[in-house]
Amino acid sequence: MSDLFDNGAAGAEPLKGPRPLADRLRPQTLSDVIGQKQVLGEGAPLEVMLSSGSLSSIIFWGPPGVGKTTIARLLAHETDLHFVQISAIFTGVPDLRKVFEAAKIRRQNGQGTLLFVDEIHRFNKAQQDGFLPHMEDGTILLVGATTENPSFELNSAVLSRSQVLVLERLDLADLERMAQRAEQDLQKELPLDGPAREALLEMADGDGRALLNLIEQVVAWKTDHKLTSIDLSKRLQKRAAQYDKSGDAHYNLISALHKSVRGSDPDASLYWFARMLEGGEDPRFLARRLVRMAVEDIGLADPHAQAVCLQSWQTYERLGSPEGELALSQAVIYLALAPKSNANYVAYKAARRAAKATGSKLPPKHILNAPTDLMKDQGYGTDYAYDHDADDGFSGQNYFPEGMERPAMYQPVERGFERDLKKRLEYFAKLRAQRGG
Structure with a gap:
């Protein structure tokens, strides 16, 4: 059976019986939503849409527990649309057909449908394409929710018909407001001292739903004194950090690590390195990326950096x-503190561009070998200057194709070992100019 919920209006009568704290504290109006001012505040996208009476299809992109489902429900309530919720994990094509048919009947009777699709990125391309005609003819207003980057996970056709709104992790101030609401609902204070209360908020890791679940556990404890952070850590396991080794977190954190190394900040570099390890990242992936950093961002400013990375990988x-x-x-640490240069990287890209632009130009004949008499007659090897015969070991000859203007691709920086390489480059350029090479 599919996980398909047709909940009617967002303000429908609540179910009787015990309800989790997270459900009891679900906001009843958009103004009650904690956080997300960038999409709900004055002049923000949703406020503008609602005030103009023109709500378009939306994709909510953000981590778990930040209000994607709640906001979708409240949008349906604000616009008098029938709210239908499905999960892409449990919904198949037959279920989708039923949803669309019911929405068509509703439309004929004068009511629109807001279809909320949780984990919309789990639908394949064909399933996502199935939404398009119903979005275009107004049968449904689609509100999708995803924790993955929509640019990579959703069809361009769906994206072109929707507005992507980014929902952010709740900060500590948002979580504190949520904790205070919970205390009002429970009519009791959390039995925690100041540091323990802050530790509880940190444990939620920006996830409001996780915080409320933690609070339910804490208030159930029987204690006659306020608990400390140590007490809390003994009774509660810290929530695992959100990390998907194949998703956005993977790419975001490796980008943070790479840029911290490039920015010569060893502490930040170690922090992001540790975050990835704590998230379960394969150390071999990190080892490969460190070698890339040594080649791309340090290069010949410190030729030893590459060896350090390879040795650490081998270790x-x-x-x-x-x-x-x-x-x-x-x-x-070594990479972060090493002198930085991307001169090799820049020169390599310039060389590739030049190679592509010059096509099949031959090397100059004087540097071609002439193993046959015919090739000698054609001038191969003629006037080649053997550099070791020069007093300073430098002939200054031209080694580029005839007629090609000499490019200046490698531009070493005034840092580390490249400072010495720059002096050599300038010395050879001076000799080349003197000898007409």
């Missing part, structure tokens, strides 16, 4: 976890 392979990660962290 990890021999030691394994967890001791091997210490070798990788050593490489992280």
Whole structure:
């Protein structure tokens, strides 16, 4: 059976019986929603849509527990649309047909349908395409929710007909407001001292639903004194950080690590390195990325950096976890503090562009080998200057194709070992100019 809920208006009568705290505290109006001012505040997209009476299809992109489902329900209530909720995890094509047919009947009777699709990125391309005709003819107003980057996970056709709104993790101030609402509903204060209360908010990791679940556990404890952070850590397990090794968190954190190394900040570099390990990232992936950093961002400013990364990788392979990660962290620190240069990277890209632009131009004949008499007659090898015969070991000859203007691709920086390479480059350029190469 599919996980398909036809809940009518958002303000329908609540179910009788015990209700979780998160359900009891669900906002009844958009003004009650905690956080998300960037989409709900004055002049923000949803406020503008509602005030103009023109609500378009929407994709909510954000982490769990920040209000995607709640806001969708309240939008239906604000616009007098019939609210239908489905989950892409449990809904198949037959279920979708039933949803669309019911929405058509509703439309014929004068009522629109707001279809909320949780985890919409779980639908494949064909299933996503199935929404398009019903969105275009007004049968449904689609509100999708996803924790993954819509740019990669949703069809361009769906995106072109929707507005993507980003919902953010709740900060500590938002979570504190939520905790205070919970205390009002429960009619009792949390039995926590100040540091323990802050630790509880940190445990939620920006997820409002997780915080309310934690609060329900805490208030159920029988205690006659306020608990400390140590007491709290003994009784509650810290919530695992949100990390998807194949999703946005993976790419966001590796980007943060790479840019912290490039920015010569060893502390920030170690922090993001540790965050990825704590999230379950494969240390071998990190080892490969460290080698890339050494090549791309340090290069010849410190030629030893690449060797340090390869040695740390080899050490990890021999030691394994967890001791091997210490070798990788050593490489992280080394890279962060190494002199930086992307001169090799820039020169390489320039060389590729030049190679593509010049097509099949031959090398100049004087640097071509002439193993046959015919090739000698054609001038191959003629007037080649053997550099070792020069007093300073430099002939200054031209090695680019004839007629090609000499480019200046490699531009070393005044940092680290490249400072010496720059002096050599300038020295050879001076000799080349003197000798007409």
